[in-house]
Amino acid sequence: MMTSMGFSETIFLFFLALxxxxxxxxxxxxxxxxxxxxxxxxxxxxxxxxxxAEISHLETDQKPLPPAQxxxxxxxxxxxxxxxxxxxxxxxxxxxxTPEPPPLVKAPDA
Numbered sequence: 001m002m003t004s005m006g007f008s009e010t011i012f013l014f015f016l017a018l019x020x021x022x023x024x025x026x027x028x029x030x031x032x033x034x035x036x037x038x039x040x041x042x043x044x045x046x047x048x049x050x051x052x053a054e055i056s057h058l059e060t061d062q063k064p065l066p067p068a069q070x071x072x073x074x075x076x077x078x079x080x081x082x083x084x085x086x087x088x089x090x091x092x093x094x095x096x097x098t099p100e101p102p103p104l105v106k107a108p109d110a
Contacts, residue, residue, distance in 0.1 A: 005013075018026055
């Protein structure tokens with residue numbers, strides 16, 4: 001695992017860069033590296049602020065959910081006020097019609 005660089009490693013890298021690039025080119029390279037680091041930091045902050053703005057915009061625009069509809073045919077769909085009770089029929093079949101009595105026929109008077 002990499003640990004943070006100490007003072008001696010930083011000095012070594014500075015002298016190595018000085019030998020490779022030369023004393024005239026090194027300040028120019030350091031300036032360019034600084035600009036790139038600054039641009040990356042600025043882009044990171046801008047991206048972070050855009051994300052936070054979108055999140056706060058979504059939180060303020062939330063619409064409340066409509067009230068839940070009760071499902072039909074379930075116990076939860078019973079009305080709040082009880083309706084008058086209807087007496088259930090003793091049987092599920094309709095009652096049979098009662099037969100009419102036969103008509104009375106009078107006997108002729110003889």
